[in-house]
Amino acid sequence: RKEVEQDPGPFNVPEGATVAFNCTYSNSASQSFFWYRQDCRKEPKLLMSVYSSGNEDGRFTAQLNRASQYISLLIRDSKLSDSATYLCVVNADRGSTLGRLYFGRGTQLTVWP
Amino acid sequence: DAGVTQSPTHLIKTRGQQVTLRCSPKSGHDTVSWYQQALGQGPQFIFQYYEEEERQRGNFPDRFSGHQFPNYSSELNVNALLLGDSALYLCASSLRGHVSYNEQFFGPGTRLTVL
Numbered sequence: 001r002k003e004v005e006q007d008p009g010p011f012n013v014p015e016g017a018t019v020a021f022n023c024t025y026s027n028s029a030s031q032s033f034f035w036y037r038q039d040c041r042k043e044p045k046l047l048m049s050v051y052s053s054g055n056e057d058g059r060f061t062a063q064l065n066r067a068s069q070y071i072s073l074l075i076r077d078s079k080l081s082d083s084a085t086y087l088c089v090v091n092a093d094r095g096s097t098l099g100r101l102y103f104g105r106g107t108q109l110t111v112w113p
Numbered sequence: 114d115a116g117v118t119q120s121p122t123h124l125i126k127t128r129g130q131q132v133t134l135r136c137s138p139k140s141g142h143d144t145v146s147w148y149q150q151a152l153g154q155g156p157q158f159i160f161q162y163y164e165e166e167e168r169q170r171g172n173f174p175d176r177f178s179g180h181q182f183p184n185y186s187s188e189l190n191v192n193a194l195l196l197g198d199s200a201l202y203l204c205a206s207s208l209r210g211h212v213s214y215n216e217q218f219f220g221p222g223t224r225l226t227v228l
Contacts, residue, residue: 004155006155008153034216041201041224042221042222043203043219043220043221043222044156044203044219045219046216046217046218049216087155087156099144099146099161099168099169099207099209099217100146100158100161100169100171101146101148101156101158101205101217102158103148103155103156103157104155105153105154105155106154106155
């Protein structure tokens with residue numbers, strides 16, 4: 001079983017739409033959770049961290065459900081510039097895996113005019 | 114503030130050859146991690162260096178080796194290249210012990226093609 005599972009999409013939505021991505025993780029000891037954004041043929045860039053009960057940053061809201069080992073990302077009022085691949089990332093901080101990131105395969109989003 | 118830099122940006126090699134990729138971490142960072150990203154997949158952890166030692170290693174064969182220098186820069190070496198080694202190789206830097214340690218910053222990557 002993979003450490004992080006994501007629906008690869010693709011998601012194709014019109015501008016202004018609300019879109020939600022989900023992922024699940026297998027290691028219950030995981031401590032840190034992130035969403036990264038990756039544009040085509042570019043490096044991943046941190047979009048937002050997800051701690052405790054989740055957090056919001058402008059149009060982006062991330063939620064964490066530790067009991068279900070489930071992470072979500074909600075994008076409201078989608079912009080053309082939101083088109084990218086969104087990577088769900090988990091870090092199990094304890095023991096020997098300190099600092100190692102586990103990535104999902106990413107969910108591709110295309111926002112059309 | 115200089116970000117993470119990697120060289121070269123692109124590389125073409127043939128099977129059996131050896132390759133060395135280089136990475137300079139973000140200013141102020143002391144930990145370097147290497148990831149391999151195959152087409153259509155998320156990055157996979159290769160190994161991590163801190164204080165010039167390999168601290169963690171992912172599920173990669175011994176053909177993959179690395180080094181970290183006193184200035185925190187790092188190299189990734191791959192011997193006996195296989196076609197399956199074709200991928201984007203990403204370097205990520207972080208500051209160990211910092212509250213945001215787990216937030217890693219990625220370089221632009223080196224795209225390796227093995228023919």
